Amino acid sequence: MEKLLKGGRVIDPANGRDEIADLLVGDDGTIKAIGANLTAADTEVIDCAGYVVSPGLIDIHVHLRVPGQEYKEDMATGTAAAKNGGFTAIACQPNTSPPIDHSSIVKDILAQAEGADARVYVVGAVSKGLKNEELAEMSELKDAGVIGIGDDAYPVYESGFLRRAMEYCKMLDLPYVAHCEDKDITTDGVMNEGYVSTVLGLKGINRAAENIGTARNIILAETTGCHLHVLHVSTKESVEIVRHAKSLGAPVTAETCPQYFALTDEACYGYNTNAKMSPSLRTKEDQEAIVAGLIDGTLDLIATDHAPHAPHEKEQEFARAPFGMLGLETSLGLVITHLVKPGILTLSQVIEKMSVAPAKIFKLPGGSLTIGAPADITIFDPDAEWTVDVNAFKSKSRNSVLHGVTLTGKPIATLVGGR
Template identity: 50%
Template structure:
């Protein structure tokens, strides 16, 4: 039996890929967008179509989060592929790319295929990112060609950099031959050993060893230089510092094939949040200074930063209850990212809604080389419907994620995904 026919009626449709921002009806048949047309009177709609009344709502291309830690295999107490997909759907994401720092790491074709098969029953599409090096040990390259064939969309040792520059150079060379993407966790580990939060006034006041901003700068500078040297594509994950933003800006001006992302915590929070949220404000890279926050916003506004991703990094309550120096790095973000973008970037006009949609859908699809990121007839119906006026309070206890480690508990946000459609099926809100 085919999927039911849906009509999204009277919505504002924002599609940056096709420079569309207009009122329209969207007809979905057999999981695909069949028509996008001017709004029709209700009397002209056929009876066998389920109508979603969307006046005052906005339809975006299905959001794509290109930096998520789903923890499976090996970390099922923190998150599973299924629970992560539930969280994604609740947050408006129709697809995500998952990082390979699992136990065991995703460094074999078998594991790549296993993740894809596990996600088939889930509420969002999952694209595996495979490890650059075997076991993420930074010693020998993984078999990138076979991993690509199995379905990997990119390569990263995220959670750690590839410490050996010769090995990173080799990875970039192989990636260029395969037309594959390397995603860099840019950090000079020799400068961050034992670090717990941003190095500066707050770390000194709290008596915690600092992670200096220059560690990110050195890591970004090295990897841009290596990528330019071989002419390879490079995507830099989770930018957090003013210096790193400027390095990316200059590289793009030179014509380098560099793209970059940041996460919502880097444009909404500073190192001061550690005093408030404790270990729930501990992540790597760490929260930085107000000057860095402003530089991240400037990088988003001028297009230096291409993507906003959550860097969803779930951990158990028990782990985050450990003393600060023993607690793991990372916070969850799938269910707060869109609200934070709408409230703290779009509402104050740092970026437009169309630019936000590009950074959260069109650009991730283009960078990863996957389908999606636009609204067009004949494509799979992967859509996010938002209510831009909906005011809501972050309550982590109600999240679909298995974990609760968010510094945004209690925050009031404006704008939320009210419906997520994956291949023509409404996957959120979940029917009760």
């Protein structure tokens, strides 16, 4: 049956649209018409008055934990969490068990994702076993369907190895998706090095670890011509490094995550392991730089770095707990609360960074409400206030430092291919 989304505020940055309108979804799962006072016979009418109707949100940085770590998250719970957060598509990172380093694993993930609550894309591992010793068969990974090659959580240390990887990515027209970190500086640090780490008596991670990794990777991208996508930018220096590289025409795009403009390392007080993440939460100055980077386009998109962990893993001393925090189900609320309500970004600019840009950068379907395009649509209430309750999450895990926090902006529904 066709669906008529009635009377919503249709915001479609890709086509310059921001107006109260109706949107008709055809029975073939594509967008059929947009306009005022649309009518159609034998149609399911969805009242969208007071809601925003936008292109489906896309999160290109998700740890789905499939395969091998399904006790933290699985295909059903991960895509349900995506739907609950307003996302119609997600891209899973390769640091699974085993890593996504073989075409058979890619095919298995995509087969599991058929009929799921969100579209699932895959980032392949740069090396076999993510050991950074032998390159993965990137051509076979591409043929199997990966949208990029990455090293998240296991950044490549040896520059010559990374150069060769980038040369292959350039040849295959695949972006290199980089976790930028110099592990020689990180060593066994557990949070941002600074005042808070000193007060807590915890070993800090100097920001230079991220900054050096970012600069080195950009230089290699310029050398090889490979499109580099920088994951989860968190420091003011990394923002400036990316900004300078873009001014010189470097083939680089970059993202940040809501936690880096919504939280600081003060969230670690009380030894709250849910605030332990990589990169670490930073300072107020870093927050301000992240926001400035979003405003001027240095940071192209907003992703979540959704990183589920089982309760028993987070319920131990800070130094032993794993890095990571849930993100899919709180992202939109954090963005509207911290960027839209204060007037920093408009809703259109937010949708650009959470839908249009990820689709464009990774050459994915979606990102617009163009007639004839797949009906991947997010409907959300930009004014709804709600309190985060981790026990109501669709995710299998509960590791969020936001439990009990009130946010503004709540997803109402998603459509994936009209469904």
